[in-house]
Amino acid sequence: MLAGPLSYSTFLCLPWANAKLVGCSPWSLELLFRTGTSHRLIAAMNGHCRATILNQRPIIGILAQHTVDDLAQEARTYVASTYVKYLESAGCRVAVIRLYLSESEYEKIFNSINGILLPGGVVDLQTSEFARVAGIFYRLTIQAGDRGDYFPVWGTCLGHQLLTALTAGHNLLRRTDSANVALPLHFTPESKSCRMFRDFPSETMRVLAENPVSGHFHKYSLTLEAFEANEKLRSFYRLISTNTDPQGITFVSTMEALQYPIYGTQWHPEVNRFVWKESLDAPHCPLGVRLSYLLAEFFVNEARRNLHQFASKEEEESALIDQHTPRFLGDRSSYRSAYLFD
Numbered sequence: 394m395l396a397g398p399l400s401y402s403t404f405l406c407l408p409w410a411n412a413k414l415v416g417c418s419p420w421s422l423e424l425l426f427r428t429g430t431s432h433r434l435i436a437a438m439n440g441h442c443r444a445t446i447l448n449q450r451p452i453i454g455i456l457a458q459h460t461v462d463d464l465a466q467e468a469r470t471y472v473a474s475t476y477v478k479y480l481e482s483a484g485c486r487v488a489v490i491r492l493y494l495s496e497s498e499y500e501k502i503f504n505s506i507n508g509i510l511l512p513g514g515v516v517d518l519q520t521s522e523f524a525r526v527a528g529i530f531y532r533l534t535i536q537a538g539d540r541g542d543y544f545p546v547w548g549t550c551l552g553h554q555l556l557t558a559l560t561a562g563h564n565l566l567r568r569t570d571s572a573n574v575a576l577p578l579h580f581t582p583e584s585k586s587c588r589m590f591r592d593f594p595s596e597t598m599r600v601l602a603e604n605p606v607s608g609h610f611h612k613y614s615l616t617l618e619a620f621e622a623n624e625k626l627r628s629f630y631r632l633i634s635t636n637t638d639p640q641g642i643t644f645v646s647t648m649e650a651l652q653y654p655i656y657g658t659q660w661h662p663e664v665n666r667f668v669w670k671e672s673l674d675a676p677h678c679p680l681g682v683r684l685s686y687l688l689a690e691f692f693v694n695e696a697r698r699n700l701h702q703f704a705s706k707e708e709e710e711s712a713l714i715d716q717h718t719p720r721f722l723g724d725r726s727s728y729r730s731a732y733l734f735d
Contacts, residue, residue: 400491426639434587439691441723443483446700447698448507448699451484451486451693452485452505452696452713453485453487453488453692454488454506455476455477455487455506456490456492456512456527457470457490457492457523457734458508458514458516459493459515459521461514461521464725468734470735471729471734472489472714472731472732473512473726473731474499474731474732475664475667475728476510476549477714477719478667479662479666480689488502488713489712489714489732489734490506491718491734493522493596494526496529499529499530501556505702507544507696507701508695508699509530509548510552511546511549511553511623512552513549513551513552513610513661514550516549517565518551518554518555518558519558523551523555528551531655534653536592538652539652543695544629544654545658545692545698547656547657547658547692550660550661552657553657554566554611554613554615554659557620557645558631558656565607565615566614566639567613567614567616567642567644568613569611569613569638571611572603572607572610573609573610573674574608575608575675575676576660578607578636578646578647579602579634579646580601580633580728581632581633581635584633584634589647590633591648591654591693593687596670600680601680604678606665606666606684607646607658607662608661608665608676609646615644615659617644618643620632620645629651630649630651631648631649631651634646646660656692662688663685664685665684666684666685666686669729714723714732716734717734718732719732720733
């Protein structure tokens, strides 16, 4: 039982786990505390009854990526429409996180959004602006987690690779033959205790392991050998799945942090529903589509556990990607449409 006065900020850090307070916004919950209703709420929990406060209006940030090739002459950065559709389809809003801001500005953004997606791209894992900003959010996520503030991070392809470099302290990637191929997911024994696939039926897991449903579009990977040889990586991440390229090199394809809500896929779950360039081996079968949605839903539900909010409605709306219009690029880009910035 809880005794004595309890502040709103303290309540948000308590490890409620089983029941759900559905339909309560951060503003309404704060009102409960300011009006003294919190004591009745706590009393109703009665010992073993616990609750998770859920954010019913989550906002997930997508970190902008550097443009390459001919697009670099039109804009410095972009956000691919596929990532926006992927997240929004599972019930969240999306904010664009621009590059080239100050660290204090990123701290303000961190305390306003409910999660971040680090997308794929082609930049240096240690010297690029993308890597600098991702590193700030990685550090803030660890600090927040240590004080009970649940902030989820997802890295796809390059984002996944960057997470491994941030944790290990340097780039451990090796060239692999995996630039355009769909593969089954070779689950490790640890997949049975992971968070990412914990709600998947066993039959679905079996089918995913037997069918090529994960789209790989990367030339470099973290090999299984490098993962197992690095103590920082082994102690930080749970290895969920691997894949092996035609040259026999086995690499890490799915992972999640043991103590923090940090997730990485070397493959692209968003392409199964939202990438239609004919030259790409994107699995559009019903199973692949289902996998894509379930993982998007999982990450959005992770973001619901975070109660960060913007200081005002005006700030919130100005940050949303809805303020911008995507441009159709056709076959100039594998994404075919993107939001261009700067």
